[in-house]
């Protein structure tokens with residue numbers, strides 16, 4: 110029975126995961142590198158819960174109860190009584206491996222570890238732990254409180270008890286599971302990211318401006334967001350990491366990351382989370398940058 114959930118990484122995804130777990134009645138412990146990031150995350154969660162209250166989706170008492178279920182620390186020792194720890198840190202295999210190595214001595218033997226990775230091999234990450242049978246991919250979508258889907262990905266060693274426990278938790282969180290095999294970027298990002306990368310190539314080759322490309326795909330393909338707007342929303346560093354995993358993992362040149370995407374990441378223009386990507390977010394409305 111999963112009653113206490115740990116979340117590592119208090120960025121946009123970790124905050125969202127903590128939010129939905131707390132609203133569903135679970136105790137949540139949230140960890141990040143810095144106390145500043147944790148304070149920002151808690152303030153962000155409170156703001157998002159307020160939005161749900163103002164829309165009538167949640168009562169003010171339920172919001173207060175959810176906030177009271179969340180505790181934070183920069184020390185991994187807070188995970189010593191967690192039934193499940195969900196890793197939602199930066200999309201880098203090196204970073205995730207280091208976190209997992211440092212995490213396992215702090216866990217009780219029955220604890221399950223899930224990773225929210227968008228693309229990295231579950232089997233390989235599982236091998237960095239002492240419990241590959243109790244390791245699974247639990248891939249939430251952004252923004253977590255709004256998006257219905259959770260992709261579930263078993264590594265080669267994931268046991269059935271772990272899979273069933275995480276499937277049941279997905280339902281408890283009010284989400285719908287889609288099951289994917291452990292191949293680079295799973296289902297959603299295997300399909301979505303090449304489209305985003307192609308949109309960046311379309312911009313790079315001068316086929317259209319940022320505005321033309323996003324308008325074309327919104328009105329022409331009926332997408333709720335244009336691909337460049339979506340890239341900014343996901344984070345351009347995350348987009349690039351996923352393309353690199355596809356390119357290297359599937360060894361097919363069709364997944365080559367667009368050089369313009371690489372340049373934006375090198376410039377630190379990572380999208381909405383830093384205030385600039387394909388759009389500039391410093392003003393009242395986002396302004397296309399090219």
Ligand SMILES: NC(=O)c1ccc[n+]([C@@H]2O[C@H](COP(=O)([O-])OP(=O)(O)OC[C@H]3O[C@@H](n4cnc5c(N)ncnc54)[C@H](O)[C@@H]3O)[C@@H](O)[C@H]2O)c1
Nearest residue numbers: 118119120121122141142197198199200226227249251343
């Ligand atoms: N952004 C999306 O749309 C999206 C969707 C689904 C899954 N994901 C995945 O979720 C994960 C997080 O993405 P995000 O968008 O929240 O990124 P983010 O940049 O908003 O947050 C990452 C957080 O991880 C923290 N972190 C880095 N190293 C750490 C460490 N050693 N210990 C503890 N915390 C550490 C950072 O301080 C940061 O707060 C990635 O694996 C990403 O692929 C992202």
